[in-house]
Amino acid sequence: MTTTKDILSRLVGFDTVSSRPNLDLIAFAEDFLTSRGFSAHRITKDTGEKCGLYAQLGPSGDGILLSGHTDVVPVDGQVWTRSPFRLSEEDGKLFGRGTTDMKGFVAAMLSLADRAARADLQEPLRLVLSYDEEVGCVGLQDMLARLAPLLGQPRVCIVGEPTEMQVAIGHKGKASLRATCHGQSGHSALAPNFVNALYLATDLVAELRGLQAELCEGGGRDPAYDIPYSTLHVGKLSGGTALNIVPDRAEVTFEYRHLAADRPADILARIKRAGRKVQKMHAKLGSNARIDIDQYNAYPGLDVAPSDLVVSDVQRLAQTNETVKVAFGTEAGFFSELGIPTVVCGPGSMAGQGHKADEFISCEQLAACDAMMDRILGELTD
Incomplete structure (x- = not known):
C-alpha cells in the first residue's frame, strides 16, 4: 500500500489535463517499467505532444491485460480547498485530481508491476496506458492500429475505471455530432424574407427532442441502467453576429448514447432524416437553407453476458459477486x-x-484494488 500511495503521489504531480502533454508521466512510467524488466513500446500521437504506452513482462502466452488512461479533466472553475496536483491525505482519503479517475488504478497497476518483477511469472502481465480518454476516448482510437498487434489475445482484460471495485459488464456507446445550419443574412427589418439559420437550428433541436421521446417509448430497454433507454442530448447552440442581422449560420453540437439493442447506424439515419425534414421546411423560403450533419467522434459500448467466463474470473479476483x-x-x-x-x-x-473539486479516493478502495492486484499476481504465477 505504501508503494501504491508513493506512486500515486508521483502520478498526481503530473498535470495531465487532456489539453496538455502527458509525456513526463509516460517517461516516468516507462522508466519505472523498463527498469524492472518490462519490454515497453511508446505509441506517439502524430503531433508528438502525447503518447501511450504498452508494456509486457513474462513468457509468451495469453496472460492478463490491465488498462488505464493518463489524462484527467480540468480544474478550471472549480473551488479546491487544497492543491489539485499534489497528493494529500486526510481521514483515510487521498486527495488530488485524478485520484479516482483514474490514476489510483494506474498506481496500483505500476505497484503490481513492481511485485511482478520479483515473481516467477507463468503467463505475461500486459499493461496499457492511453491518453485523451476524457475527450471522447480518442487517444486509444489513435493507438489501436499500432497497439493491436502487440496485445495478442489476453484471456482477461480489466479497464480500471472507478466502479467501487464492482465488476461492470456494460455501458452505452456514444457518438458526437455537429449540425451546421446555413441560411441567408439580411437586415432584421426584412427578416421574413430570409432564411434564419438559428430557426433551422432550433427546429432541428425540436426534432431531436421528438426522436428522444421515440427512443424512450419504443426503443430498446435495459433496466440495469439508471436511464434504461438510449438518449439524445444537445450540448451547445451557437449562431448570429448581431441583433439586427438575420444569421446565415448556426451550429448545434449534440450526442447520442445508445444501448446495445439500438444500432447506432439506425439512430444516425433517423437524425439525418430529421435534418432533411427541417431543411425541406425552410427551403420553401430560400434555396440557401441547408443542414450539414457531421459525426466527428464515436466509441463503442460494452455489453458482456453475465455468464461469460471473464465475469466470473474478475469477480473472483475482485472478491465480489456483483x-x-x-x-x-x-x-x-x-x-x-x-x-x-x-x-x-x-x-x-x-x-x-x-470530475469534482477536491477529488479523492479512499485508502480502503485503493487497498481493495491492491488486493485484487495481488490475486492477479497469484494467477500469473500459479
Whole structure:
C-alpha cells in the first residue's frame, strides 16, 4: 500500500489535463517499467505532444491485460480547498485530481508491476496506458492500429475505471455530432424574407427532442441502467453576429448514447432524416437553407453476458459477486471489439468523486484494488 500511495503521489504531480502533454508521466512510467524488466513500446500521437504506452513482462502466452488512461479533466472553475496536483491525505482519503479517475488504478497497476518483477511469472502481465480518454476516448482510437498487434489475445482484460471495485459488464456507446445550419443574412427589418439559420437550428433541436421521446417509448430497454433507454442530448447552440442581422449560420453540437439493442447506424439515419425534414421546411423560403450533419467522434459500448467466463474470473479476483452497468463511457469496448474478454473494474466512485473539486479516493478502495492486484499476481504465477 505504501508503494501504491508513493506512486500515486508521483502520478498526481503530473498535470495531465487532456489539453496538455502527458509525456513526463509516460517517461516516468516507462522508466519505472523498463527498469524492472518490462519490454515497453511508446505509441506517439502524430503531433508528438502525447503518447501511450504498452508494456509486457513474462513468457509468451495469453496472460492478463490491465488498462488505464493518463489524462484527467480540468480544474478550471472549480473551488479546491487544497492543491489539485499534489497528493494529500486526510481521514483515510487521498486527495488530488485524478485520484479516482483514474490514476489510483494506474498506481496500483505500476505497484503490481513492481511485485511482478520479483515473481516467477507463468503467463505475461500486459499493461496499457492511453491518453485523451476524457475527450471522447480518442487517444486509444489513435493507438489501436499500432497497439493491436502487440496485445495478442489476453484471456482477461480489466479497464480500471472507478466502479467501487464492482465488476461492470456494460455501458452505452456514444457518438458526437455537429449540425451546421446555413441560411441567408439580411437586415432584421426584412427578416421574413430570409432564411434564419438559428430557426433551422432550433427546429432541428425540436426534432431531436421528438426522436428522444421515440427512443424512450419504443426503443430498446435495459433496466440495469439508471436511464434504461438510449438518449439524445444537445450540448451547445451557437449562431448570429448581431441583433439586427438575420444569421446565415448556426451550429448545434449534440450526442447520442445508445444501448446495445439500438444500432447506432439506425439512430444516425433517423437524425439525418430529421435534418432533411427541417431543411425541406425552410427551403420553401430560400434555396440557401441547408443542414450539414457531421459525426466527428464515436466509441463503442460494452455489453458482456453475465455468464461469460471473464465475469466470473474478475469477480473472483475482485472478491465480489456483483455485476453492474455504468452510465459513463470507457475504453473497454475497443478491447472487446478486438475479441479480448473485457470488463471494467476499479477503485473509487465516479458518481461520488469523479470530475469534482477536491477529488479523492479512499485508502480502503485503493487497498481493495491492491488486493485484487495481488490475486492477479497469484494467477500469473500459479
